[in-house]
Amino acid sequence: MTLVQSTIELTERARAQVRTLLGGSTETAGYGLRVGVNPGGCSGLTYNLALAPGAESDDIVIHSDGFDVFVNSSMMGHLRGLRIDYVESLTSSGFTFTNPNATSSCGCGNSFGTPEEPERAEADERLRGQVEDVIAEIRPFLQGDGGDVQLVTVLAGNGQPGTAEVHIRLVGACNGCSSASATVTAVIEKRIKESLPEIGRVALVS
Numbered sequence: 314m315t316l317v318q319s320t321i322e323l324t325e326r327a328r329a330q331v332r333t334l335l336g337g338s339t340e341t342a343g344y345g346l347r348v349g350v351n352p353g354g355c356s357g358l359t360y361n362l363a364l365a366p367g368a369e370s371d372d373i374v375i376h377s378d379g380f381d382v383f384v385n386s387s388m389m390g391h392l393r394g395l396r397i398d399y400v401e402s403l404t405s406s407g408f409t410f411t412n413p414n415a416t417s418s419c420g421c422g423n424s425f426g427t428p429e430e431p432e433r434a435e436a437d438e439r440l441r442g443q444v445e446d447v448i449a450e451i452r453p454f455l456q457g458d459g460g461d462v463q464l465v466t467v468l469a470g471n472g473q474p475g476t477a478e479v480h481i482r483l484v485g486a487c488n489g490c491s492s493a494s495a496t497v498t499a500v501i502e503k504r505i506k507e508s509l510p511e512i513g514r515v516a517l518v519s
Contacts, residue, residue: 320389320478321348321375321382322396327408328378330399334364335380343367345374345381350391358391360410371465373480373516386466386480390414390437393468393478436469440509444479447508451501460485462501475513479505483517 323331335341347365350358368374368383375382384392396411444467455461463482470476481501502515 320373320393321384322394323377323382324396324398327397327399328380330408331377332379345383346377347383348392348395348397349385349388360408362397362408389466389468389478437467440469440477440511441467443509444505444512447505448481448501451504454500455483455485470511470513472511474510477509477512478514478516479512480516 331346335344341364344364344366345368347361347363349361349363351361365383368381369385371386372383373386373389375384391414392412394413398409398411400406400409441464444464448462448464452461461484463484464479465482466478466480468478468480470478481497483497497515497517505515506512
């Protein structure tokens, strides 16, 4: 799983409601919130929220004031920058979504559309190849100490500096060592950002 800080934002009202839901039963102790999308709805995709016992191997994990938010890395193209709120009125209550990736939405607020996937996938794949080239330069340094790095996910941004994300996994001697974070920051992240200024975040899969 990849640990990040602000890929998805929950307002204080949304966080309070999630904490209420998590505290409603002893069976959900230690659970987090899974955020995803499903095909369907008026505009092509619908949001999906669920309480979940923990992260899966391909999840991005966002820490959020008392609980974790889990998002499968394959869905980040749809959800990066999503803001979740919780509203109450005399007639209804529920979570609401503000999504900078949406190109269309319906009146219910739970269905949205995004740009054509082939274009997004092509941009991700193109940037992934460039990141792989940089990692190939770094790899001998890590292997010399008995470790290695694997590229997990690359999310192309909008082409502007600092808008893309890279998710990596350290393996071998690097995995779990006390200097893992320093290796990522001082060696891998520094080299990738120097070579590819469009990358704003290099997140470590733990």
